[in-house]
Amino acid sequence: MTNKRLLSCVGIGLSILVGSSCTVPRLISKTENKAVPASYYGSQDTTNTGKKPWKDYFSDPYLTALIDSALSNNQELNITLQEIQISNNEVLARSGAYRPFVSLGGGAGVDKVSRYTSQGAADAATEIRPGIETPEILPNFYFGATASWEVDIWHKLRNAKKAAVSNYLASIEGKNFQVTNLVAEIANSYYELLALDNQLDIIKRNIDILNNALSITRQEKEAAKVTELAVRRFEAEVAKTQSMQYELQQRIVETENHINFLVGRFPQHVQRNSQIFNQLVPTKIDAGVPSQLLANRPDIKQAEWTLEANKLSVTAAKANFYPSLNLRGFLGIMSYNPLYLLNTPESLVASLLGDLVGPVINKNEITATYKSANAKQIQAVYNFEKTVLNAYIEVANQLSNINNLEKKYETKNTQVQALTQSTNISLKLFTSARADYMEVLLTQRDVLEARMELIETRKQQLNAQINAYRALGGGWK
Template sequence: MQKKIIYKSLAATVVAATFTACSLPGVVQRAENKNTPAQYAAGAVTDTTSTAATKWKEYFADANLQELINTALTNNQELNITLQEIEVAKSEIRARKGEYLPFVSLGASADVTKASRNTTQGTLEHNLEIVPGKENPEPLPNYMAGLRANWEIDVWKKLRNAKKSAVNRYLASVEGKNFMVTNLVAEIANSYYELLALDNQLELVNQNIQIQTNALEIVKVQKEAARVTELAVKRFQAQVLNTQSLQYEIKQKIVETENRINFLVGRFPQTVKRSSGTFASLNPNMVKSGIPSQLLANRPDIKQAEYELEAAKLDIKVAKARFYPQLGISAGLGYQAFNASYLVKPESLIYTLAGDLAAPLVNRNAIKAAYITANAKQVQAAYNYEQKILNAYIEVANQLSKISNLDNSYKLKSQEVDALTQSINISNDLFKSARADYMEVLMTQRDALESKFDLIETKMQQMNAMVNVYRALGGGWK
């Protein structure tokens, strides 16, 4: 009779499981597209050598810049916060691994029970002598000590897939840290080159102040000789004052840029060591782009998105497994007695062993919602992965084009600066001989100053493009 009941229970469970498995919500998963173009530009040479493989200490030769990056990798607060997030993700793996191992606990308890004489239990306790010839203690104490164990048998790999998902999210967090390092290195390098450019602009302004002051003195002499009017003196004086005010604007930008670097390296404001005198002679590194498909391995943000996508796929399996029966085993082993001194006796030994099989049958809305959500997040993760690939490709293509165009622009601006520098001397000579008016001198000085500013700005953009293409290719985190 008892066997028939067991068989009927198992049959009912199997039927419920079959019904459950056959009635999963209909959802659509999405396979990610990893295809990339063969090259970054039409007609480009296909070469698998990539600058991304170069370590940042080799890519950035400036010792002062290297020192700043080294300090930032140790002290930057945001990076250290991310490192703690990695520890959190690592702990999640530990937690998920523990779920598919048996849970064993050691426990002890003591209680006192006074049963009513007008109940079956009370009557039995009153009439039954535990020790012959002695009246049972009332109230009756109960002492127990032993081990308890619970174990969910991972038949559908729900728990193991949850652990694998946690592992992928941990790996994603590591790649997230690598991507942060890449951006941190690039941001410090860009700020450093901006600081060098500002130093050179300040030096240029100081030189022009001297030139304009000398021109102002010449105009004053000519006014005394009645060759020019007071208007010319005032215009030259206004130009000197304008350039002097520009000097303080640049000084403020230098302070702000220094403090931006100080923030990135995790320290309070102080002077940033730098080699400003070498800025004009800096030449951007030669960049080898490799092929677009290498971005999938080199870019930490793409690898992070890939791990998150794999985790999302496993989450679907975990959510799907919740529809199936859950098999659990529980056991207990210990001692129980009404007297503490009897606990060590063999007669006080107790043990239990039980198994249970249960499947959700009615009101599965929460499980369905979790399953649909997991599928939606997988589709979302696939689109995110594709977006990262597309964004990386466009970033590299833009920076490669920028490097080429800036190189041509710098050559032309250098020629412009040479021409305008010569025109300053020419305009001054013509002005002294009364063959040019003072407005021509003023315009020539202003144009020359602007062209030199533009040349320094273009040089900074060249260095920034060198930094940004290195970041776009996936370099900087090694």
């Protein structure tokens, strides 16, 4: 009857333990929406420029050399690579958490038990060996292996390891997205540098034209055909244009040094061929279909892996409400005298203990952890949907930008050609006293601005092409 009552009590205790531990708060779950529009502006062509490797996309040897150097030396990228290594180490740590831990060691100690206790009285009445009583002060020496293992019944530890793997894969996609942005930033800065060189060349040629006009104006003043006012106005225009030259020279230095920073080197001249800028024609961008963004864009894949990691973290946090089974054991040798340690089997000692433990009262900590994990999972859903939406809008904006910039360049080029002809005409009319000097100044100013804007528009076209390539997920392969 005693054994049956004991087993009954144990059964009741386990029932209470399991029943109270398995009470899990209900939370609101959210599923991500992966739906995207069927096309960009009605096109169903699946040819996608974003799948092309950057070495095939960029043909300028100076630009490809800069990108190649940046991928090895850029400090931000190298910092990210170390973060990936940290994530990999976290996977290693999590994978070892659900395997048995075994440690090997030994120790020594001394113990004195009161003779007026049950253990002390038993030791006094017991002989270790015939004629050898148990010492009142008892040393203790031991050496052996200790093992512990949490049996992963609810896959709590395995899910935590899977979450770490997902975070590791997310960090790799984060690195890929950083590479995409780095390639695009270097290319944009490189074409900006070419544009500034060409604008500086226009400024210098315009200064020569204005100086020539100033010389003619001075001759006209000596001939009493114009006043001192005309000479001063031309001198002011020359000074204004020269100040623009110095401003452009400073911008060139800053752009060069920005490229040098991205490449991971101290300031130096950036090798380039600025003469080819006027021959650069933006290549056609094939956008494919929006659904390809889910596979091409590293930031979308990073958000997806982060979402997967948060889902697994919720499952792992939920398992904290269930009982956990822990096994502990020891196998070794132990003796009060080190000379007896090797006297086996008498010195052998072994133990095995199993604990089934679960939360019953005051589960605030694990409840808060579970709710926080669920909130992060919902947050990751919104972040994923936001990333997909942002990617689609970026592509749509750049495709529209490319189309409008093409039309803008055509009209701006027509304007430049007309103004260039009017400049020559106004200068001839001025020398023949058939036009006022202000007409020459205004016409020269207009053609300068138009030429500068034409170069700026071409640069914007090249930047839009690069940004569209980046928005489609190109640049990291």
